[in-house]
Amino acid sequence: MSMLSGKTAIAGIGATEFSKDSGRSELQLAAESVLAALNDAGLTPADVDGLVTYTMEKNPETEVARALGMGNITYFGRVNFGGGAPGAVVLQAAMAVATGVADVVVCYRAFNERSGRRFGAGVQDRGTEPSAENAGYAWYTPHGIVTPAQWAAMTARRYMHDSGATTEALGAVAVAARRHAATNPKAWFYERPITLADHAESRWIAEPLRLLDCCQESDGGQALVIVSAERARDLPQKPAIIKAAAQGIAAPTAMMTAYYGDDIGHLEEMTLVADQLWADAQLSPADIPTAIIYDHFTPYVLMQLESFGFCGRGEAKDFVRDGNVELGGRLPINTHGGQLGEAYIHGMNGVAEGVRQIRGTAVNQVANVENTVVTGGAGVPTSGLILGADG
Amino acid sequence: MSQDEHPGLTREQLDPFAGKSCGPSRQSRDPIAPSDIRSWIDAIGDTNPIYVDDDASMATGRSSVIAPPAMLQVWSMAGLGGTSKSTTQDPRKELFALLDDAGFTSVVATNCEQEYLGDAVPGDWITTSEVIESVSDVKDTGLGRGHFITTVMSFTASPDPLGDGELIGRQRWRLFRFAPKNRGSGGQAGGDSDRPPRPRPAINRDNAFFFEGTLAGELRIQKCDSCGTLRHPPSPACGACQSFDWSTVAMSGRGTIHSFVVNHHPQVPAFDYPLVVALVDLEEGVRFVAEMPDTDREDVAIGLPVEVRYRKQEDDLVMPHFVLAEGSSQ
Known part of the structure; x- marks a missing residue:
């Protein structure tokens, strides 16, 4: 068991609106969301002494700090492997x-991922600089599998x-996400639920x-x-205690192309994360x-339900039936609408929803949430959290 | 298809163009200057001293430095943003219009031959004239159906801008005006000149052996010299025993489909869709991904036997793909 359980908390969350065309720079989106999170926490940029983001993030720590007038930053680090x-x-x-x-660390992720560089377009270029990372694509992109969906x-x-x-x-997962998004005014698909038939008919x-x-x-x-x-106990918001946080790379893990293990539908890295989380949080x-x-693609939601x-194993197809992962079911998932329904912010908006469920302020609030699980991208080197109420 | 759609122009239509001049001759804007020569040889990397050193040039029997013969066409080019006056009197305009109307709307330059007959030296003015040499009968090529047009440029040099020059070279230039083949039929081999190239594998010290293998018609997989474990994708060391010593073995190319995708969207112009790509359990025990471009999506299923085939994708690159094995069900 790690020494970390219960020592820290998420004290503030902040986001921009979620759209298909923000009309402003990625750096502005980063600065706006960081400032919103600090306001939510009752803190100011001058209080921040740590910044953490993704290696894929294009807004440097220096620029975010300068934009908001932060002072001395004593810790900054980045995490690889996208979602x-x-x-x-x-x-x-x-x-x-x-x-x-550090005392106050801000994590941020901001991009114009629809109006700017679209991840869905994949790796279509001929980047032949002979790095190990590029060489890894040699087994896929020349054969025409170039996108995350593929x-x-x-x-x-x-x-x-x-x-x-x-x-x-798969449709049951999509329907649940869109049902939850339909009642979340921040969701892109607000008031636009879908049916299983809509899913099955999508291209x-x-x-x-399929599209959906x-x-x-x-x-x-x-x-x-x-x-x-x-410190969180002295700040305005109800703390979301970090009961467990864990990462995982297992033997067969790869960046989206873990095709070589014995059982490729079993997410060993997510099982590794889940085992750590349960042990650390003692839950x-x-x-x-x-x-x-994490719902980048619906089948991975099924696999993760099994990992946790x-x-x-193999039973998620039955577990998600009959509204079981919707509000009122045994395990409502992605109550904000997820990345299928709310927005794709590389999973960071999911962490915020986990915090809201602990605070009791989610638009689709589940009753008596003492603890919640948040997962990172599946099918890649990944991570997860268990957040809980204080005390 | 194109034979019916594009019967081609007749000899009666084409023969009048042979021998026609492509407009008035064109003179260089300035006489040849040593500084132009030096800029050109610096850019090209030509280190022959006879272009810059009188003694070296005289040692070859000449009287001074000469301009590089390969600069033949450079001197009388119109320059950046320059316009050619020839358009108004150029019979090629009429020829191209005929070809356009006949459906041969695409163009590719196919070859350029230069013939060097004499030297040009600093101070010379260069004058160029161009004649249509021939227009071929209609031909079917890998690109499509069309006509070849050959022109010959003649270059003369003279120290006097108004004087008659001495013939120093000729350039034979061939264009192919064609109707492109339909996409989607056999376009995978990369024969379509207007199709962007496929993503190219990044080849480095760890994986170069594989692409050397496909050039030789083999599917080579790494094998640990210490413990014999096969591994793919390649790696500099064996995860089973940590040995850095390895060699390669050629696979049989036979296997069964472990999983597959059928790509529909987004469509990358380099590929045909729907595109089947398979993850194959090779019979030696490693898994390998390759496309199945000739296989219909309805015919693919997990567990079916496949065999490897190879296709030249670029001059120095051969890529493997899979086909359903003979006698497989469905």
Whole structure:
């Protein structure tokens, strides 16, 4: 068990609006969301001494600090592997705070990912600089699998073959997300729910993935403020205690193309994260009334439910049936609408929803949420959190 | 398709163009200057001293430095933003209009031959004239159906801008005016000149052996010299025993489909869609991803046997792909 459990808390969350065309720079989105998170926490830029973000983030710590007039920054670090990072940036911030390296650490992620460079377009260039990272793409992009959806579809097909999950099971995940987004005014798909039939009729992107199996591309920014649990108790918001934070790379893990293990539909890195989280927080699936499950592609939600033991291996297809992952079900997931319904901010908006569920302020609030799970991107080196109420 | 759509122009239509001058001759804007020569040889990297050193040039029997022969066409070019006066009197305009109307709207330069007959020296004025040499009968090529047009430029040099020059060289220039083949049929081989190239693998010290193998028609996979474990994707060391010693073995190219995707969107112009890409369990025990460009999506299923094939993608690059094995079901 790590020494971190319960020592730190998320004391502030802040975001821009989520859109398809923000009309302003990515740096402005970062600055706006960081300032909003600090305001939410009752702190100012001058209080910040740590900054953590993703290696994919294009807004340098120096520029964010300068934009908001921060003073001395004593800790800054970045986490690799795209959407796998939301729990990991919180882990880094929590470690910095718990060890006294920094007192107020802000995690941020901001981009114009729809109006600017679209991740969905994938890797179409001929980048031949002979780095190990580029060489890794040599086995995929020359064959025409160049996008995240295409990489994910390979794993999804095998998972569906092995588990018997059908398109209806994927649809149940999409329907739940869009139902929750429909009642969240911040969600892009506010007031636009879908049916299982809508899902099944949506066009192919990369078989077996349809359009409504794929998350959005979004413009927006999201920031989080991490302080010690002790300090959080003196700040205006109800603290979301970081009961556990963990990362995972397992033997077969790769960046979207973990095709070479014995069972490619079993996310070993997510199981590694889940095992750490349960042990550190001393909790089990029965203690979790709602969860944020990273939903870039619907089949990976099914796989993650199995990784965390919310259901048995191969049983997620049954678990998600009959509204079981919607409000009122056994485990409502992605109550903000997820990345399918609210916005794709690389999982950071999911962490914010986890905080709101602990605070009791979510638009789709689940009753009596003492603890919640938040996961990072699946099918990549990843991370996760268990957030909980104080005391 | 193109034979019916594009029967081609007749000899009666084409023969009148042969021998026609492409407009008035064109003179260089300035006489040849040593500084122009030096700029050009610096850019090209030509270190022959006879272009800059009188003694070196005299040692070859000449009387002074000469201009590089390969600069033949440089002197009388119109320059950046320059316009050619020839358009008003150029019979090629009429020829190209005929070809456009016949459906041969695309153009590619196919070859350029230069012939050097004499030296040009600093101070010379260069005059260029161009004649249509021939227009071919209609031809079917990898690009499509069309006509080849050959022109010949003649270059003369004279120290006097008004004087008759001495013939110093000729340039034969060939264009192909064509109707492109339809995309989607056999376009994967990269034969379409207007199709952007595919993503190219980044080749480095760890994976170069694989692409050397495909050039030789083999699917080579790394094998640890110490413990014999096969590994793919390549790695400099063996995860099973930490040995950095390895060699490669050629796979049989046979395997079964472990999983597959069918790509529909987004459509990268370099590929045809829907595109099947398979993850294959090779019979030697490693897994490998490659496309199945010739396979219909309805015919693919997990567990079906496949065999590797190879296709030249670029001059120095051969890529593997899979086809369904003979006698496989469905």
